Amino acid sequence: MTSRDDVVLLAEEHPLLGSALRQLHAATRSLQLAAPVGRLRWAPTMPPAKTCVLWLHEATWRRIHSTRPARLLRRWGNRCRRMLVVESAKDIERSVSRKLLRFDQAETVSVVMISKDLRSAQVFAHTIDCVDRTLLGTSLVANATARTPGDVAVVPERRTSGCRGGCGRGPTWFVEGRDELRGHTLRVATTAAVDTIYARFVTENGVRRTVGVEVNMLKMVSKALGFKYELTEPTDLHGLFGQEENGTWTGVIGMILNGSADMAIGDISVTLARSRVIDVTYPFHQEPVSFMLRRPPLLPRWVAIAAPFDATTWGVLAAALTIATLLFAAVPALSGGPAAIGGWTRLTNAGFVVWASITGQDQVPDPRHALGRCVALLWVVFSVIIGVYYQTMLVSKLSVPVYGRPVNSLEDLALSPFQVKSASGTAATVYLESFRGADTLFARLPEKMTLFPIEDLTSSTAPLDDRAAYVNELGHLQHALKDRKDRHLYYISRARFFQTGLAWPVRKGACFARRLNTSVMRLLQSGIVELWLSVARIRDRPEPAAPRALTVGDMAAALLVLTVGGAAATLVFVLELVLNQRSRRAQKEAWSRVSRRLTRAQPPWGQRAVREGTENGGDSAGPAPTAPPPERERY
Incomplete structure (x- = not known):
C-alpha cells in the first residue's frame, strides 16, 4: 500500500x-x-x-x-x-x-x-x-x-518482478493477478458445421480447415494479444448455436459452461437467456432478421397484356380515352373533319383518331385553329408516353416470370395463411414470442409459430415446407438459398423487422473478455470487418440467371391478342360479305321492279317511234327504228 x-x-x-x-x-x-x-x-x-x-x-x-x-x-x-x-x-x-x-x-x-x-x-x-x-x-x-508482544511491524520487501505499476516505489503488499492472454492457448468452439460466411469448412488438397469472417477476426486478435487458439466443435449438432433444454445447454454454449471451451465463434447472436449463463464480447455486427417462403404461383402468360398497369391505372386510362373521344367528336375543329357530317359519324371518326394516336398509328388529328393544335399536341404527347411505357412494361413482363402478390411485411405474414417457423434458441424466436398475448395484429405470429432445428435450414438437401415462412437472420437465409437446386421456387421477403447482435460468447466473468473487447473495437474502427463481410457476401451471392430467348409460352399474350384480333377481323369480313350480298340482291330486285313498271307504262320502242313520226307529220315509212340502248348495269 x-x-x-x-x-x-x-x-x-x-x-x-x-x-x-x-x-x-x-x-x-x-x-x-x-x-x-x-x-x-x-x-x-x-x-x-x-x-x-x-x-x-x-x-x-x-x-x-x-x-x-x-x-x-x-x-x-x-x-x-x-x-x-x-x-x-x-x-x-x-x-x-x-x-x-x-x-x-x-x-x-x-x-x-x-x-x-x-x-x-x-x-x-x-x-x-x-x-x-x-x-x-x-x-x-x-x-x-518482535521482542515484546504487540510490537511486531510487518514491512514487506520491495519487489521488481511479478508486480505492475507500484514496483520500485514502496513496499509490495500484493502481487497482481495475471489477466494477460500472451503465451496462453484458448479453446475456441465453432459453428462451422452449418456453413455460414462467418465460419465454415473448406477442403483443400484433402485437408479440411475452418475459414470465414470470424476466423479472420480471431487470427488478427490472437496476433495482437499474443495467444494461440485451438478450434473445436460440438460432437452433437443438435442445438449447435446453444439452447436450453431441461436446464442443460447444448452446442457451443454448453461447451463453454462445462469447461471444454473458453469461447466460441460463428454467427452466434446475443440473447437474454444466453447472457444469463455466459458473457459476450462487444458486438461486431448487427444482422437483420427476415423470413423466407415459397413464391406465389406464376401468373398465366395471357395476363401479361394487362399486367403493365394496375386496375386503377386502367380505369383512369379508360376514362381519359372516353373523354378525349367525346371532346374530339363535340369539337370538329380539333380533328379537322368537316362540320356538316352527322353526329354518329363524327363520334366514330373521333374514336378512330383517339385510338390510332394512343396505339402509335399514322392517323393523327389535323386541327384548323391554334387552340385545337395545342390540345391535339397535348393528347399526342400523352399518347406517346403511355404507349412507350406500356410497351416497355409489356416486354419486361414477357421476359421475366410474373408472380402473384408477395408477402413483404410482418403484417402481411400475420394475415397470410402461412405458418411461421423459427429456429429454436435464436433472437428472432425471442422477438416473435414477445408478441404473445399482445393486443395487436402481431399476436397471431407466435400462435402459429413452430420451432425447427437450424440445421434443416442450412442444409441444401433438407425439404422445406411450402406452407411455412422460415424466420431467421438474413445471412442464414441468403446462404440457405445459395446451394439449393430449387432456390428459384423460394424468395426472401423485403421485411427487415429486427436487428440481432453478433458477438463472441466467453465463460461467465472471464477476465480476458476486456482485452478481447478492446481488440474487437479496434478492428471495427479500422473498417476491416465490414470489408470482410462485403467480400464474403459477394462470394456467397448466387450467380444471376443467364438471359434466355422468349418461348411460345412467353408470347402467349401476344398470340392471344393476334388470335382474337384475327378471329374478330374474319368475323367482320364474313359479316360484311353477307351484308353486301344481301344489299346487292335487294338493289337488283328494286331495279327489276322499277324496270317492269316503266315497261308497262310505255309502248314498245318501235310503236313509240312511229307514233312520234306521225305526230310530227313525217313519212310513215320513215327510217327503221333503231334498237333500244343497252340496259345499264345495276349495282
Whole structure:
C-alpha cells in the first residue's frame, strides 16, 4: 500500500489494531475504519476503495466458512480492487483468503498471519492466472518477529518482478493477478458445421480447415494479444448455436459452461437467456432478421397484356380515352373533319383518331385553329408516353416470370395463411414470442409459430415446407438459398423487422473478455470487418440467371391478342360479305321492279317511234327504228 491508496479497514477488537492503524494512517492517502455490522454489508456511505483490509476474529471467519464466502465477495469483492486478510497463523492451504478468491476476476488477495503470542507474522500473496484458472502462493515476508508482544511491524520487501505499476516505489503488499492472454492457448468452439460466411469448412488438397469472417477476426486478435487458439466443435449438432433444454445447454454454449471451451465463434447472436449463463464480447455486427417462403404461383402468360398497369391505372386510362373521344367528336375543329357530317359519324371518326394516336398509328388529328393544335399536341404527347411505357412494361413482363402478390411485411405474414417457423434458441424466436398475448395484429405470429432445428435450414438437401415462412437472420437465409437446386421456387421477403447482435460468447466473468473487447473495437474502427463481410457476401451471392430467348409460352399474350384480333377481323369480313350480298340482291330486285313498271307504262320502242313520226307529220315509212340502248348495269 502506498500514499496513493484509499484504504477501508473492516476490523474487530485486537491488541495489534492500534499499531496497525498508525502504520496505515502514515502510509496511505485515506483511511476509513468500519466496524462489522450484521452480515458484513458494505455501508452505503462508504466510497469504493482501492484496498480493503479485513481483520476479523476467528469466530467470524468460521461463520463465513459455514455460510457462503461468495456472499462476502458479492458485498466487498466488487468494491475493492485488492483485499488484505489478517488472521491467525495457520497453513496457507487452510487460509480463509483462499475462499475469497475468484479466478475469473484476477483479483489480488494477500494474507497476513499473526502468531498467537503476537511476536511474529507472515505475509503471503496469491498469484492468480485467470486465463488458466491456476493459483500460486507467494511469500512476501517469511517471518517478522518482535521482542515484546504487540510490537511486531510487518514491512514487506520491495519487489521488481511479478508486480505492475507500484514496483520500485514502496513496499509490495500484493502481487497482481495475471489477466494477460500472451503465451496462453484458448479453446475456441465453432459453428462451422452449418456453413455460414462467418465460419465454415473448406477442403483443400484433402485437408479440411475452418475459414470465414470470424476466423479472420480471431487470427488478427490472437496476433495482437499474443495467444494461440485451438478450434473445436460440438460432437452433437443438435442445438449447435446453444439452447436450453431441461436446464442443460447444448452446442457451443454448453461447451463453454462445462469447461471444454473458453469461447466460441460463428454467427452466434446475443440473447437474454444466453447472457444469463455466459458473457459476450462487444458486438461486431448487427444482422437483420427476415423470413423466407415459397413464391406465389406464376401468373398465366395471357395476363401479361394487362399486367403493365394496375386496375386503377386502367380505369383512369379508360376514362381519359372516353373523354378525349367525346371532346374530339363535340369539337370538329380539333380533328379537322368537316362540320356538316352527322353526329354518329363524327363520334366514330373521333374514336378512330383517339385510338390510332394512343396505339402509335399514322392517323393523327389535323386541327384548323391554334387552340385545337395545342390540345391535339397535348393528347399526342400523352399518347406517346403511355404507349412507350406500356410497351416497355409489356416486354419486361414477357421476359421475366410474373408472380402473384408477395408477402413483404410482418403484417402481411400475420394475415397470410402461412405458418411461421423459427429456429429454436435464436433472437428472432425471442422477438416473435414477445408478441404473445399482445393486443395487436402481431399476436397471431407466435400462435402459429413452430420451432425447427437450424440445421434443416442450412442444409441444401433438407425439404422445406411450402406452407411455412422460415424466420431467421438474413445471412442464414441468403446462404440457405445459395446451394439449393430449387432456390428459384423460394424468395426472401423485403421485411427487415429486427436487428440481432453478433458477438463472441466467453465463460461467465472471464477476465480476458476486456482485452478481447478492446481488440474487437479496434478492428471495427479500422473498417476491416465490414470489408470482410462485403467480400464474403459477394462470394456467397448466387450467380444471376443467364438471359434466355422468349418461348411460345412467353408470347402467349401476344398470340392471344393476334388470335382474337384475327378471329374478330374474319368475323367482320364474313359479316360484311353477307351484308353486301344481301344489299346487292335487294338493289337488283328494286331495279327489276322499277324496270317492269316503266315497261308497262310505255309502248314498245318501235310503236313509240312511229307514233312520234306521225305526230310530227313525217313519212310513215320513215327510217327503221333503231334498237333500244343497252340496259345499264345495276349495282
